[in-house]
Amino acid sequence: xxxxxxxxxxxxxxxxxxxxxxxxxxxxxxxxxxxxxxxxxxxxxxxxxxxxxxxxxxxxxxxxxxxxxxxxxxxxxxxxxxxxxxxxxxxxxxxxxxxxxxxxxxxxxxxxxxxxxxxxxxxxxxxxxxxxxxxxxxxxxxxxxxxxxxxxxxxxxxxxxxxxxxxxxxxxxxxxxxxxxxxxxxxxxxxxxxxxxxxxxxxxxxxxxxxx
Amino acid sequence: xxxxxxxxxxxxxxxxxxxxxxxxxxxxxxxxxxxxxxxxxxxxxxxxxxxxxxxxxxxxxxxxxxxxxxxxxxxxxxxxxxxxxxxxxxxxxxxxx
Numbered sequence: 297x298x299x300x301x302x303x304x305x306x307x308x309x310x311x312x313x314x315x316x317x318x319x320x321x322x323x324x325x326x327x328x329x330x331x332x333x334x335x336x337x338x339x340x341x342x343x344x345x346x347x348x349x350x351x352x353x354x355x356x357x358x359x360x361x362x363x364x365x366x367x368x369x370x371x372x373x374x375x376x377x378x379x380x381x382x383x384x385x386x387x388x389x390x391x392x393x394x395x396x397x398x399x400x401x402x403x404x405x406x407x408x409x410x411x412x413x414x415x416x417x418x419x420x421x422x423x424x425x426x427x428x429x430x431x432x433x434x435x436x437x438x439x440x441x442x443x444x445x446x447x448x449x450x451x452x453x454x455x456x457x458x459x460x461x462x463x464x465x466x467x468x469x470x471x472x473x474x475x476x477x478x479x480x481x482x483x484x485x486x487x488x489x490x491x492x493x494x495x496x497x498x499x500x501x502x503x504x505x506x507x508x
Numbered sequence: 509x510x511x512x513x514x515x516x517x518x519x520x521x522x523x524x525x526x527x528x529x530x531x532x533x534x535x536x537x538x539x540x541x542x543x544x545x546x547x548x549x550x551x552x553x554x555x556x557x558x559x560x561x562x563x564x565x566x567x568x569x570x571x572x573x574x575x576x577x578x579x580x581x582x583x584x585x586x587x588x589x590x591x592x593x594x595x596x597x598x599x600x601x602x603x604x605x
Binding site: 314321325341345423436 | 513514515516517518519520522523524525526527528529531532534535536537538539540541543544545548550553554557560561569571572573574575578579581582585590591595596599600603604
């Protein structure tokens with residue numbers, strides 16, 4: 297692992313931990329010695345973050361696709377709407393906005409300054425979202441970026457790029473694929489991939505529809 | 509003045525590397541540590557952002573994401589008088605043995 301992923305050594309290779317990895321361990325150990333945190337608290341926070349994944353955001357999107365009332369509430373007051381589904385956004389200072397893709401407008405989300413992202417609904421951001429290349433290019437060449445992810449939008453479709461901040465996070469509500477009228481909410485949620493909720497792709501098209 | 513973190517529109521032809529790496533244990537823990545300290549009022553997201561943005565440009569560009577978080581955490585804890593650089597140096601040497 298460490299030989300193919302430079303700079304991110306496997307935890308077992310403690311002798312080869314990078315300077316910053318060792319630094320981080322030293323800082324945690326000192327904070328624990330001083331009683332400012334406990335290893336259990338840190339592990340609990342790790343577990344909480346690990347428990348969130350794009351499947352959570354996908355459930356929200358699928359609900360919006362099948363329930364027009366929910367969709368309306370989701371667009372108007374995302375925090376309360378996702379709370380209905382059991383997703384609590386703990387930081388009251390951080391707003392969530394839901395951006396609805398339509399046949400005329402396609403949204404793309406970036407954080408040019410760093411990595412702000414709706415972690416409570418999508419889990420940790422992917423590495424590319426945090427990369428300098430994505431942060432630089434999303435705002436000047438969004439169509440080129442989407443093309444790299446395999447998405448070619450019609451020229452007449454408007455592309456709106458939204459730049460996240462520490463106070464405002466965005467979730468894209470992608471368009472429901474055509475031909476999915478008969479699918480259950482659960483089956484629809486499986487079509488909603490992470491990247492479609494960032495806006496670099498569209499949702500999956502179900503096999504049966506794609507081959508029809 | 510454009511600063512190093514303000515990447516929007518920086519000219520680059522670099523393609524986007526879509527590979528994700530598996531997070532190392534220390535990366536998960538430094539992320540978690542920030543949250544735990546945040547809940548205790550010992551650091552805020554804005555302080556954290558300011559600390560990351562204060563890194564020397566060449567360091568900002570050459571180190572990894574959670575390495576920046578670690579560097580920022582040290583800056584804040586030292587600034588607040590919670591830890592000293594020497595203390596961290598000593599603990600690091602001790603853990604390395």
